Amino acid sequence: MVKIYTSVSFTLFLSIFGLQSLYANKTWHKTSDKSYFVFQQDTTKSKKDSSIYSIKTDTIGQMVKALQRFKTGRDTINIRSSAPVPNLSLQQIIKGNLAGVYVQEPNGEPGTEQSIIVQGASGLLFTKRDIYALQPAVYLNGVPLVQDNPFAFDVQKYDYNRIGPATNLLSQINIENVQSITVVKDPFELAKLGPNAANGAIYITTKNARAGLKDISLNSYFGYVTPPNVNTVNGVYENNFRKPFYQKYATAENYDGYASYLRDSTNTAYYGPSNWNDLYYKNTPTFSADLGITGGSDRANFRFFGSGTKNAGNADDTKINRYNLFFGINMAPFKWLTVSSVVNAVRLDRFRNKSLRDRFAETRYIPDLSSPLSPNAAIYSGFLTENDKNVDNNRSSILNGNLTLSAKVNKVILSTSLIFDYNEGSRDYFTPSTLMDGVSYISNYFGYSQRLIMNNEASYKYTIDKKNTIDFEVGQSLQGDTYKYNYARAYNGPNDYVKLNLVNGNSATGGYLNTLSSGGFYVFRYIDKEKNNLMSIYGSAKYSYNNIFELSAILRRDGSSNGQPDSRWVTTPAFNANFNLKEQFFKTSTTFDKLNISAGWGRSIRIFLDDRYAAGPQYRSENGWFEEPTIPGYGGRLGINRPYDSGFIGYGITLPYADRTNLTIDASFFNNRLNAAVTAYNRDDKNQIIGIPVPFETGYGLTHKTGMNINNKGLELMLNGLVISKPNGINWNTSVNLNYNKNELKALPEGLTEVINGDNKLVVGKPVGSFWLYTNNGIYGSNGEVPAGRTFNGIPLKAGDPNWVDYNNDNRIDSKDKVLTGDRLPKFIGGWNNTLAYKGFDLNFNLIFALGQKAMNQYESTRYGFINREAGNDINSVKEVSSWQTFDNEKTYPIYNPWSDVDAYRVDQDLFLENASYMKLRSVTIGYDFGKTTLFKKSGNFRRAYLYATAMNVFTVTNFSGADPELVNYNGYYDGANLTIPRTFVLGFKLDL
Secondary structure: OOOOOOOOOHHHHHOOOOOHHHHHOEEEEEEEOOOOOOOOOOOOHHHHHHHHHOOOOOOOHHHHHHHEEEEEEEEOOOOOHHOOOOOOHHHHOOOOOOOEEEEEOOOOOOOOEEEEEEEOOOOOOOOOOOOOHOOEEEEEEOOOOOOOHHHHHHHOOOOOOOOOOOOOOOHHHOHHHHEEEEEOOOOOHHHOOHHHEEEEEEEEEEEEOOOOOOEEEEEEEEEEOOOOOOEEOOHHHHHHHHHHHHHOOHHHHHHHOHHHHHOOOHHHHHHOOOOOHHHHHHEEEEEEEEEEEEOOOOOOOEEEEEEEEEEOEEEEEEEEEEEEEEEEEEEEEEEOOOEEEOOOOOEEEEEEOHHHHHHHHOOOOOOOOOOOOOOOOHHHHHHHHHHHHOOOEEEEEEEEEEEEEEEOOOOOOEEEEEEEEEEEEEEEEEEEEHHHOOOOOOEEEEEEEEEEEEEEEEEEEEOOOOOEEEEEEEEEEEEEEEEEEEEEEEEEOOOOOOOOOOOOOOOHHHOOHHHHHHOOOEEEEEEEEEEEEEEEEEEEEEEOOOEEEEEEEEEEEEOOOOOHHHEEEEEEEEEEEEEEHHHHHOOOOOEEEEEEEEEEEEEEEEOOHHHHOOOOOOOOOOOOOOOOOOOOEOOEEEEEEEOOOOEOOOOOOOOOOOEEEEEEEEEEEEEOOOEEEEEEEEEEEEEEEEEOOOHHOOOOOEEEEEEEEEEEEEEEEEEEEEEEOOOOOEEEEEEEEEEEEEEEEEEEEHHEEEEEEEEEEEEEOOOOOOEEEEOOOOOOOOOHHHHOOOOOOOEEEEOEEEEEOOOOOOOOOHHHHOOOOOEOOOOEEHHHHHEEEEOOEEEEEEEEEEOEEEEEEEEHHHHHHHHHHHHOOOHOOOOOOHEEOOOOOOOOOOOOOOOOOOOOOOOOOOEEEEEEEEEEEOOOOOHHHHOOOOOHHHHOOEEEEEEEEEEEEEEEEOOOOOOOOOHOOOOEEOOOOOOOOOOEEEEEEEEEE
């Protein structure tokens, strides 16, 4: 949220355009060459000194120059009000606080992956892999962070968690070391950033070293995450739930097949006390501490930051430990040369859940599920004791930073930067034979992602006269990305004492693969590596007229190694115009303090996340079958074949691109007490690749073609108001952001109007996130109510079956009668942030909301379809211990025949489609600054001594029948398997010396 400053016009300028956090509590001076601003805390120093030995506050130069431009399409978080909230990840920090930015947090387990979508979905939303292609670029001190690559899903059977630690790498962000977080949506700015920012960009600037600033800060909090209120049940409830189905439809044979664990009502394992929640949910401590030191002079200054955080979950002993180290230094050895460097190191140790589903997905082994976990704590504790024999070590290590040299030669400013980002993840996993029907399991994963960038740029300011100037800039960038993993899994070792892989086994016999084999394990091994290189050059110019009008243009030439040889290079332009209406037409007006209009258009190419599209027709290692699709070979021999399952790739595949158009009007009123900005945007993501079904006789399941176009258009509103302003009384500052987005599929390859993608369907003119469902119209109470001859996929419908609508009136219910309805993504998102202050006290509360999205309640579909679930004995049949509970707002459904061959409780019907809209009181913070008291003022040692208490995830308003509408998976399905987002209470302090 944007905080209001009303002291001078320049601070208001920063506040409106999302840059105020860079200004707070500091004095700005402009250098003699007018090329950039510098921070100068000590205002007693001469302007001459600060201009000679000024040091750029940003380490790569581009963001400093961005401060000078009249900005639209930006929104910045109020760091001061966000810092006391114990968020772990960047996604949690920005949730509801940036206009047009939708954050999905489908799991309350600390450190799990989350997503960010800016101004609507640019692609599909059907699988976990799809979500990777929708993420914006995240810049940390100018470093575009490299994330995990989804190519690892190629060797996975289940679409749940990516192999390896599957840790959210954006958990590396510690807000106590952050100066500003800004989302960039302006077409011109995104075009200048290039292909990395095709989905938008988020800038994070840390509290870097600054000229003349000496500061020591110590921050810490301690608190607890609390368990949810749980209505536990046992076998009595389950029996009563099933009774109506058996009374209405069951035959003697059906009674004979009654679930064995429910047959004996004297069995205390299932009919005794249901108190599993005492062991599963717990009050768990969470804490953090950090230290920041900033010092130096105008010619050389530094900043050090270190922290340790334990972010705990409230269930299943989950948590994540984070350790941060940061060092930044700026030097001006000559008046014409500055040198800046930052290094950021992070370690993430994640303690994962013990869920059966996640274990079975990793082991690809489904044991006998006829006897689920007991809800009795005394018996469940035995399972936990056996589970303690597991090994599940998950670690991610991150190192990123840059080195920048900037020189001024006459009127030309030259800058060169070396940027790097490296992260690696490892997971050691072991499950004893006692938990897998006598078969032990072991797996080892090591993978890394790395990015290396060399940037060079030159800028020149040409002054025509006092009113007319032109800024020129040219730049070149070379980026190299590498992704790699080694993954081995093995079964049936000699005993349960062999738990960890020996990575440096006997090299003469093939290394650790044979180490496992010699131990008696049955081994599978997967190795993959991908590289992508990006070469870019650009030139831009900005014409300015008398602080009234600005016109900017840029032309880029980008080449990606992931493109096919005849289409690797693409030229993209962008334009932007800013008009100061206040200065031109309302200069003497007392109504407007500021009134501006800005319009822009820009094109950005997209880089394929997968390098396979650059190769054309190819062979792959796909030797599996339906139940085991990722077998690479047989008998220890690797096999290759045409990609019949994953699809044919031909020639003529060109790089996709995004066209953006923005129009923004922003204004200030009432002596700068109210700021407002309205943005209308339109984005066309064109020429995207999609799998198209092909004739069965080709042997391929599909062929990949370019030509899918998706449009997102919408409106954004940002309001910032100082409602009450009394120097010695109450002050109330409020900020609101609201976004409306409409998503539409505009075109498919080869002129197609619809494509079926598994259980999903795409239709031109509809949102890409629509559900493809049968329409439920009640129940057939008797055979006489069933129209004569009516069938469902060839199966005659009978009494007790659902009455699905026959839209084409052919008396056959099949896929032709499924319709598109609902949307996985909300139409409206936003937040409302408020800060009330009275002398040293302040109160902040933050509400967030998402409205208009739908979700499929797969959890209820599975619960009501208990006959099929228990007969299947597959991963969808898993019953976690957390299943032994009921929810206050649970829905009831018609009593269909659960033994019917039509699968009456199948999930692909609108019976289970629910409104997943919600509003949440995200956080409440109350604090007092003792630094303003007489005692602390007299000591002269404390600039700030702030004590606060925060409550997080206070309450949710929703009609959704599940535990939490946020726990819906990326594909729009709620399966009830994810841990709840905990309510957290912390007490903390902040000291600035």
